[in-house]
Amino acid sequence: MDRDRIWTLMSRKLSGEATTAELSELDELQKMHPELDLPAQMVKEFWNLPTETDEEEFLEATFHLHSKMLNKKGYYLNNSVSETGSLSLENQQNTPRKRRLLFLAATSFLLLVCVVFYFNKQGITTTSNKIAKSEVSTKKGSRTKVQLPDGTTVWLNSSSKLTYDNQNFGKVIREVSLSGEAYFDVVKNKTKPFIIHTAKMDVKVLGTVFNVKCYPGEKTTETSLIHGSVEVSVKNRQEKIMMKPNEKLILQNEASIAAVKTAATNIKKNALNNNNPIFELSHLTLYPTNNEIVETGWVENKLVFTNESLEDVALKMQRWYGVTIIIKYDRLKKELLTGIFEKETIEQALKALQYTTRFNYQTKNDTITISK
Numbered sequence: 001m002d003r004d005r006i007w008t009l010m011s012r013k014l015s016g017e018a019t020t021a022e023l024s025e026l027d028e029l030q031k032m033h034p035e036l037d038l039p040a041q042m043v044k045e046f047w048n049l050p051t052e053t054d055e056e057e058f059l060e061a062t063f064h065l066h067s068k069m070l071n072k073k074g075y076y077l078n079n080s081v082s083e084t085g086s087l088s089l090e091n092q093q094n095t096p097r098k099r100r101l102l103f104l105a106a107t108s109f110l111l112l113v114c115v116v117f118y119f120n121k122q123g124i125t126t127t128s129n130k131i132a133k134s135e136v137s138t139k140k141g142s143r144t145k146v147q148l149p150d151g152t153t154v155w156l157n158s159s160s161k162l163t164y165d166n167q168n169f170g171k172v173i174r175e176v177s178l179s180g181e182a183y184f185d186v187v188k189n190k191t192k193p194f195i196i197h198t199a200k201m202d203v204k205v206l207g208t209v210f211n212v213k214c215y216p217g218e219k220t221t222e223t224s225l226i227h228g229s230v231e232v233s234v235k236n237r238q239e240k241i242m243m244k245p246n247e248k249l250i251l252q253n254e255a256s257i258a259a260v261k262t263a264a265t266n267i268k269k270n271a272l273n274n275n276n277p278i279f280e281l282s283h284l285t286l287y288p289t290n291n292e293i294v295e296t297g298w299v300e301n302k303l304v305f306t307n308e309s310l311e312d313v314a315l316k317m318q319r320w321y322g323v324t325i326i327i328k329y330d331r332l333k334k335e336l337l338t339g340i341f342e343k344e345t346i347e348q349a350l351k352a353l354q355y356t357t358r359f360n361y362q363t364k365n366d367t368i369t370i371s372k
Contacts, residue, residue, distance in 0.1 A: 005025075005029060006026065006029045006030065006033065006036060006040070009022050009023075009025060009026040009029070010026060010040060013026060031149050032149060032166060033134075033166070132165055132166050132167030132168070133163055133164070133165055133166070134163065134164055134165075134166040135161060135162070135163045136154075136156060136161070136162045136163075137156075137160065137161040137162070138156050138157070138158050138159065138160050138161075138180075139158065139159065139322070140158050140159050140318065140319055140321075140322035140323070141158055141319070141320065141321055141322025141323075142158050142322070143155065143156065143157055143158055143298070143301070144156050146162070148164065148169065148174075148176070149166065149169050149170050150169070150170045150174055150187050150189065150192075150194075151187040152174070152184065152185065152186045152187045152194065153184075153185040154176075154182050154183070154184055154185075155182060155183040155299045156180070156181075156182050157180060157181035157182065157183075157213075157298055157319070158180075158319040158320065158322070159180055159215065159319050160178070160179065160180025160181050160182060160215075161178070161179045161180055162176055162177070162178055162182060163176065163177045164176040164177070170192065172192070173192055173193060173195065174189070174192050174193065174194040174195065175194075175195045175196075175197065176194075176195075176196055176197070177196075177197045177198075178196050178197070178198050178212055178214060179198070179199070179214065179215075179216060180213075180214065180215055181211070181212065181213040181214070181215065181298070182196075182211070182212055183209075183210075183211045183296055183298075183299045184196070184205075184208075184209065184210055184211070184212070185209050186205050186206075186207050186208055186209070186210075186228075187207060188206055188207025188208075189206065189207065190206055193205065193206055194206070194207075196212055198212065198214035198221060199214060199216065199221070199235075200214065200221040200234065200235055200251055200253055201214075201221055201223070201232055201233060201234045201235060201249075201251055202232070202233045202235070203223055203230050203231070203232050203233075204230065204231040204232075204233070205228065205229070205230045205231070206228075206229075207228060208225065208226075208227060208228020208229060208230060209225075209226040209227050209228060210223060210224060210225045210226055210228070210230055211223070211224040211226070211295050211296050211299075212224075213295075218253065218315070219252065219253055220250050220251060220252055220253060221250075221251045221253055222248060222249065222250050222251070222295070223243065223248065223249045224247075224248045224249075224284055224293075224295040224296065225243045225244065225245055225246065225247050225248070225284075226245065226246075226284075226293070226296065227245045228245065229242065229243065229244065229245075230242075230243045231243075232249055234251060234279060241279070241281065243281070246283055246284050247281060247282070247283060247284070248281070248282050248283065248284050248285075248295060249279060249280070249281050250279060250280045250281075250282065251278070251279045252278040252279065285306055286306075287304055287306055287338075287340065288306065288338070292304060292340075294306050297340070298320075301342065302340055302341070302342045303316060303317070303320045303340070303341040303342070303349075304339075304340050305337060305338065305339060305340075306338045307336050307337075307338055308336065308337060308338075309333060309334050309335065309336060309337070310327065310332055310333055310334070310335045310336075310337055310353075310357060310359075310370075311327060311333035311334070313337050313353075314327060314370070317346070317349065320341070321346040321349075322366065323346060323366045323367065323368055324366060324367045324368070325367075325368045325369075325370065326367065326368070326369045326370065327370045328369060328370065328371045328372075329359070329370070329371055329372040331372075332357065332359055332370060332372065335357045337353060337356060337357065339352065339353070346368070347363075350368070358372075359371065359372060360372065
């Protein structure tokens with residue numbers, strides 16, 4: 001399997017034993033499996049960690065431990081441990097180096113197991129099925145960064161999923177499907193447009209930086225353009241919308257909505273009958289004190305909101321902190337809030353909100369109930 005081969009080649013590369021051909025092969029395999037970039041980086045970092053001062057005893061003990069764990073999983077090393085408990089090597093010359101290589105080999109496997117555990121713990125999942133579909137997904141409270149085979153970088157927000165055909169991606173056209181929210185830095189390629197498919201719209205680009213938010217069940221689907229240009233095709237409509245830098249397209253997900261509130265920054269609005277989606281083209285939102293772009297603050301691990309209702313802020317906080325928030329008093333839902341959370345805990349964030357909006361709250365497990 002390609003993934004097994006990647007770890008074998010990486011071990012040879014890190015130990016300085018890989019040939020030029022093997023290095024080229026590893027580079028190609030990594031391009032085919034960008035979802036392994038983060039685990040590979042973690043393995044490299046652990047590999048380069050300094051060993052203990054008493055290296056001989058440390059490596060000996062670690063090798064014994066790792067060897068037993070590998071044996072339990074059905075993996076056996078060619079070198080063995082003698083009945084006396086000492087490490088048996090065919091050539092006793094340069095023993096510390098061989099011990100280190102064996103230790104690193106064992107550690108590499110265990111690191112891979114740890115990385116998989118880490119991904120599951122953090123809610124970051126990568127899968128690949130028989131029809132060559134790659135999927136990267138995150139749970140509540142988790143965010144991740146991936147690089148696609150063409151070099152495009154994607155930041156994936158919490159509760160999001162990105163899928164693409166890793167067998168054909170980049171050969172004719174570059175296409176991905178998104179559910180949730182993602183920030184794209186697309187590598188420019190005039191002959192192969194980059195297309196993002198969502199439930200309500202498709203976004204086509206050649207090379208640019210932008211954000212797409214399309215969470216299932218939310219009122220709107222949004223595209224925020226940082227620089228470059230994009231072409232948006234709203235499903236069930238014939239026209240295409242060309243966006244310019246610093247613009248945001250807001251599409252109402254419910255066709256039954258009769259009107260859209262016009263923001264102060266609104267530059268264009270199209271509201272037709274109930275049979276067509278309603279969309280609004282406006283400027284990006286800037287935070288009042290530092291001009292930070294609200295729509296993309298999450299990429300820098302900041303939860304930013306300005307003049308947003310408590311109901312909407314609570315929805316963002318649910319995904320950000322991995323909790324469930326219930327607002328029992330309807331009038332509280334409409335209270336407008338502005339703020340930035342970066343390193344605050346959920347408890348600190350709620351107390352900060354209480355300074356501007358009077359409410360009480362109770363926490364039980366992962367559920368927070370807000371009341372008057």
